[in-house]
Amino acid sequence: MEERFEISLLLDFYGCLLTDKQRDVMTIYYNEDLSLSEIAELNNTSRQAIHDTIKKCQKLLLEYEKKLQLKEKNQSLVIIKDSIIHRCSLIKDKINDNEIKAYIEDIEKDIIENL
Amino acid sequence: MEERFEISLLLDFYGCLLTDKQRDVMTIYYNEDLSLSEIAELNNTSRQAIHDTIKKCQKLLLEYEKKLQLKEKNQSLVIIKDSIIHRCSLIKDKINDNEIKAYIEDIEKDIIENL
Numbered sequence: 001m002e003e004r005f006e007i008s009l010l011l012d013f014y015g016c017l018l019t020d021k022q023r024d025v026m027t028i029y030y031n032e033d034l035s036l037s038e039i040a041e042l043n044n045t046s047r048q049a050i051h052d053t054i055k056k057c058q059k060l061l062l063e064y065e066k067k068l069q070l071k072e073k074n075q076s077l078v079i080i081k082d083s084i085i086h087r088c089s090l091i092k093d094k095i096n097d098n099e100i101k102a103y104i105e106d107i108e109k110d111i112i113e114n115l
Numbered sequence: 116m117e118e119r120f121e122i123s124l125l126l127d128f129y130g131c132l133l134t135d136k137q138r139d140v141m142t143i144y145y146n147e148d149l150s151l152s153e154i155a156e157l158n159n160t161s162r163q164a165i166h167d168t169i170k171k172c173q174k175l176l177l178e179y180e181k182k183l184q185l186k187e188k189n190q191s192l193v194i195i196k197d198s199i200i201h202r203c204s205l206i207k208d209k210i211n212d213n214e215i216k217a218y219i220e221d222i223e224k225d226i227i228e229n230l
Contacts, residue, residue, distance in 0.1 A: 016182040067131040070183075080229050087218045100209055103202045107222070114195050115230075 004030065010061040013070040018057055025053050081111050119145065125176040128185040133172055140168050196226050 008030040015023045025043065028034050029050075036054075040047045065071050088108045092101060123145040130138045140158065143149050144165075151169075155162045180186050203223045207216060 017179075064132075068183075068185075076229070080225050084222050084225055087222050091215050091218050094212070094215060095210075097209070100206050103206050107199050107202050110195050110199055114191070 007058055007061060009071055010065055013074070014061050014064040014068075017064060018060065022053060022057050025050060026057050029054055077115065081115055084111050122173055122176060124186055125180055128189070129176050129179040129183075132179060133175065137168060137172050137175075140165060141172050144169055192230065196230055199226050 007026075011023075011026055011030055015026065018026065025039060028039050028042070029036075034042075036047045036050050040050045043050065085108060088104050088111075091104050095101060095104075122141075126138075126141055126145055130141065133141065140154060143154050143157070144151075149157075151162045151165050155165045158165065200223060203219050203226075206219055210216060210219075
Protein backbone atom coordinates (compact mmCIF):
# COMPACT_ATOMS: atom_id res chain seq x y z
CA MET A 1 0.00 0.00 0.00
CA GLU A 2 2.91 2.31 0.79
CA GLU A 3 4.30 1.86 -2.72
CA ARG A 4 0.87 2.63 -4.14
CA PHE A 5 0.75 5.93 -2.24
CA GLU A 6 4.36 6.71 -3.22
CA ILE A 7 3.68 6.16 -6.94
CA SER A 8 0.46 8.16 -6.74
CA LEU A 9 2.43 11.09 -5.26
CA LEU A 10 5.13 10.82 -7.92
CA LEU A 11 2.38 10.89 -10.54
CA ASP A 12 1.38 14.34 -9.23
CA PHE A 13 4.93 15.62 -9.74
CA TYR A 14 5.99 13.86 -12.94
CA GLY A 15 2.76 12.82 -14.66
CA CYS A 16 3.28 15.67 -17.13
CA LEU A 17 6.44 13.93 -18.40
CA LEU A 18 4.52 10.78 -19.39
CA THR A 19 2.62 10.44 -22.67
CA ASP A 20 -1.12 11.19 -22.56
CA LYS A 21 -1.88 7.47 -22.86
CA GLN A 22 0.57 6.49 -20.10
CA ARG A 23 -0.76 9.21 -17.79
CA ASP A 24 -4.37 8.13 -18.38
CA VAL A 25 -3.62 4.51 -17.51
CA MET A 26 -1.60 5.47 -14.40
CA THR A 27 -4.23 7.94 -13.19
CA ILE A 28 -7.06 5.42 -13.54
CA TYR A 29 -5.01 2.68 -11.85
CA TYR A 30 -3.65 4.76 -8.96
CA ASN A 31 -6.28 7.40 -8.35
CA GLU A 32 -9.50 5.70 -9.40
CA ASP A 33 -8.52 2.25 -8.21
CA LEU A 34 -9.73 0.27 -11.24
CA SER A 35 -8.36 -3.25 -11.78
CA LEU A 36 -5.97 -4.14 -14.61
CA SER A 37 -8.76 -6.02 -16.40
CA GLU A 38 -11.15 -3.09 -16.13
CA ILE A 39 -8.53 -0.67 -17.50
CA ALA A 40 -7.69 -3.12 -20.30
CA GLU A 41 -11.36 -3.28 -21.28
CA LEU A 42 -11.66 0.53 -21.24
CA ASN A 43 -8.60 0.83 -23.49
CA ASN A 44 -9.56 -2.02 -25.76
CA THR A 45 -6.31 -3.86 -25.05
CA SER A 46 -4.99 -6.80 -23.00
CA ARG A 47 -4.49 -7.02 -19.24
CA GLN A 48 -0.81 -7.80 -19.93
CA ALA A 49 -0.36 -4.60 -22.01
CA ILE A 50 -1.77 -2.49 -19.16
CA HIS A 51 0.42 -4.34 -16.65
CA ASP A 52 3.50 -3.58 -18.80
CA THR A 53 2.54 0.11 -19.15
CA ILE A 54 2.14 0.46 -15.38
CA LYS A 55 5.49 -1.25 -14.66
CA LYS A 56 7.26 0.90 -17.25
CA CYS A 57 5.73 4.11 -15.88
CA GLN A 58 6.51 3.18 -12.27
CA LYS A 59 10.16 2.81 -13.29
CA LEU A 60 10.10 6.15 -15.15
CA LEU A 61 8.53 7.99 -12.20
CA LEU A 62 11.08 6.55 -9.75
CA GLU A 63 13.92 7.55 -12.10
CA TYR A 64 12.58 11.12 -12.39
CA GLU A 65 12.43 11.38 -8.59
CA LYS A 66 15.96 10.00 -8.27
CA LYS A 67 17.17 12.71 -10.66
CA LEU A 68 15.01 15.75 -9.83
CA GLN A 69 13.88 14.96 -6.24
CA LEU A 70 10.79 17.16 -6.53
CA LYS A 71 8.82 15.04 -4.05
CA GLU A 72 11.63 15.08 -1.50
CA LYS A 73 12.15 18.84 -1.92
CA ASN A 74 8.42 19.39 -1.53
CA GLN A 75 8.40 17.42 1.73
CA SER A 76 11.24 19.62 3.07
CA LEU A 77 9.36 22.72 1.93
CA VAL A 78 6.25 21.67 3.89
CA ILE A 79 8.36 21.29 7.07
CA ILE A 80 9.99 24.73 6.60
CA LYS A 81 6.62 26.37 5.90
CA ASP A 82 5.14 24.86 9.08
CA SER A 83 8.13 26.00 11.09
CA ILE A 84 7.89 29.61 9.83
CA ILE A 85 4.12 29.74 10.35
CA HIS A 86 4.60 28.45 13.90
CA ARG A 87 7.14 31.21 14.66
CA CYS A 88 4.86 33.85 13.14
CA SER A 89 2.10 32.69 15.44
CA LEU A 90 4.42 32.90 18.50
CA ILE A 91 5.36 36.47 17.54
CA LYS A 92 1.73 37.50 17.05
CA ASP A 93 0.89 36.18 20.53
CA LYS A 94 3.61 38.32 22.05
CA ILE A 95 3.16 41.71 20.36
CA ASN A 96 0.61 44.50 20.32
CA ASP A 97 2.15 46.76 17.68
CA ASN A 98 -0.28 46.76 14.74
CA GLU A 99 2.36 47.60 12.14
CA ILE A 100 4.49 44.59 13.14
CA LYS A 101 1.35 42.42 13.24
CA ALA A 102 0.62 43.48 9.66
CA TYR A 103 4.16 42.57 8.55
CA ILE A 104 3.83 39.16 10.20
CA GLU A 105 0.48 38.60 8.51
CA ASP A 106 2.04 39.51 5.15
CA ILE A 107 4.77 36.93 5.77
CA GLU A 108 2.17 34.29 6.70
CA LYS A 109 0.18 35.12 3.57
CA ASP A 110 3.25 34.80 1.36
CA ILE A 111 4.16 31.46 2.94
CA ILE A 112 0.65 30.00 2.74
CA GLU A 113 -0.46 31.34 -0.64
CA ASN A 114 2.72 31.63 -2.69
CA LEU A 115 5.19 29.02 -1.50
CA MET B 116 22.70 36.09 -26.12
CA GLU B 117 19.48 35.98 -24.14
CA GLU B 118 18.69 32.55 -25.51
CA ARG B 119 22.18 31.40 -24.57
CA PHE B 120 21.63 32.49 -20.96
CA GLU B 121 18.15 30.94 -20.94
CA ILE B 122 19.43 27.57 -22.13
CA SER B 123 22.33 27.68 -19.70
CA LEU B 124 19.85 28.21 -16.84
CA LEU B 125 17.60 25.39 -18.06
CA LEU B 126 20.68 23.16 -18.13
CA ASP B 127 21.06 23.75 -14.36
CA PHE B 128 17.51 22.56 -13.76
CA TYR B 129 17.15 19.74 -16.28
CA GLY B 130 20.71 18.69 -17.19
CA CYS B 131 20.21 15.59 -15.02
CA LEU B 132 17.49 14.40 -17.43
CA LEU B 133 19.88 14.38 -20.41
CA THR B 134 22.26 11.50 -21.14
CA ASP B 135 25.85 11.88 -19.87
CA LYS B 136 27.06 12.52 -23.40
CA GLN B 137 24.36 15.13 -24.13
CA ARG B 138 25.01 16.89 -20.82
CA ASP B 139 28.78 16.98 -21.48
CA VAL B 140 28.33 18.58 -24.91
CA MET B 141 25.80 21.12 -23.61
CA THR B 142 27.92 22.03 -20.59
CA ILE B 143 31.03 22.60 -22.69
CA TYR B 144 29.09 24.62 -25.26
CA TYR B 145 27.09 26.78 -22.85
CA ASN B 146 29.29 27.06 -19.79
CA GLU B 147 32.79 26.83 -21.19
CA ASP B 148 32.04 28.65 -24.41
CA LEU B 149 33.89 26.33 -26.81
CA SER B 150 33.04 26.45 -30.53
CA LEU B 151 31.21 23.63 -32.32
CA SER B 152 34.44 22.67 -34.12
CA GLU B 153 36.41 22.53 -30.88
CA ILE B 154 33.76 20.35 -29.20
CA ALA B 155 33.62 18.11 -32.30
CA GLU B 156 37.39 17.62 -32.13
CA LEU B 157 37.26 16.84 -28.39
CA ASN B 158 34.53 14.24 -29.02
CA ASN B 159 36.14 12.82 -32.13
CA THR B 160 33.06 13.54 -34.21
CA SER B 161 31.79 16.02 -36.81
CA ARG B 162 30.77 19.65 -36.29
CA GLN B 163 27.34 18.72 -37.71
CA ALA B 164 26.85 15.93 -35.14
CA ILE B 165 27.57 18.38 -32.29
CA HIS B 166 25.26 20.96 -33.85
CA ASP B 167 22.46 18.34 -34.02
CA THR B 168 23.02 17.28 -30.40
CA ILE B 169 22.82 20.88 -29.21
CA LYS B 170 19.64 21.59 -31.19
CA LYS B 171 18.02 18.37 -29.91
CA CYS B 172 18.96 19.14 -26.29
CA GLN B 173 17.77 22.77 -26.55
CA LYS B 174 14.40 21.42 -27.65
CA LEU B 175 14.33 18.87 -24.80
CA LEU B 176 15.22 21.50 -22.17
CA LEU B 177 12.53 23.89 -23.41
CA GLU B 178 9.98 21.05 -23.37
CA TYR B 179 10.91 20.12 -19.79
CA GLU B 180 10.47 23.75 -18.72
CA LYS B 181 7.12 23.96 -20.49
CA LYS B 182 5.96 20.87 -18.56
CA LEU B 183 7.60 21.25 -15.13
CA GLN B 184 8.28 25.03 -14.98
CA LEU B 185 11.09 24.62 -12.46
CA LYS B 186 12.92 27.73 -13.70
CA GLU B 187 9.77 29.83 -13.55
CA LYS B 188 8.87 28.52 -10.08
CA ASN B 189 12.41 29.23 -8.91
CA GLN B 190 12.17 32.83 -10.13
CA SER B 191 8.93 33.27 -8.17
CA LEU B 192 10.55 31.71 -5.12
CA VAL B 193 13.43 34.22 -5.26
CA ILE B 194 10.93 37.12 -5.29
CA ILE B 195 8.97 35.69 -2.32
CA LYS B 196 12.19 35.06 -0.36
CA ASP B 197 13.33 38.65 -0.95
CA SER B 198 9.95 39.98 0.10
CA ILE B 199 9.93 37.98 3.38
CA ILE B 200 13.55 38.91 4.18
CA HIS B 201 12.67 42.57 3.59
CA ARG B 202 9.73 42.38 6.02
CA CYS B 203 11.87 40.60 8.62
CA SER B 204 14.37 43.42 8.39
CA LEU B 205 11.61 46.05 8.86
CA ILE B 206 10.37 44.20 11.96
CA LYS B 207 13.89 43.95 13.42
CA ASP B 208 14.35 47.71 12.98
CA LYS B 209 11.18 48.36 14.95
CA ILE B 210 11.44 46.02 17.95
CA ASN B 211 13.59 45.67 21.03
CA ASP B 212 12.22 42.43 22.44
CA ASN B 213 15.06 39.88 22.21
CA GLU B 214 12.78 36.87 22.08
CA ILE B 215 10.91 38.24 19.05
CA LYS B 216 14.22 39.20 17.44
CA ALA B 217 15.38 35.60 17.86
CA TYR B 218 12.19 34.28 16.21
CA ILE B 219 12.68 36.68 13.30
CA GLU B 220 16.29 35.59 12.93
CA ASP B 221 15.17 31.94 12.89
CA ILE B 222 12.71 32.79 10.10
CA GLU B 223 15.45 34.59 8.14
CA LYS B 224 17.79 31.63 8.60
CA ASP B 225 15.14 29.18 7.36
CA ILE B 226 14.43 31.36 4.32
CA ILE B 227 18.08 31.91 3.40
CA GLU B 228 19.51 28.48 4.17
CA ASN B 229 16.67 26.05 3.56
CA LEU B 230 14.37 27.48 0.91
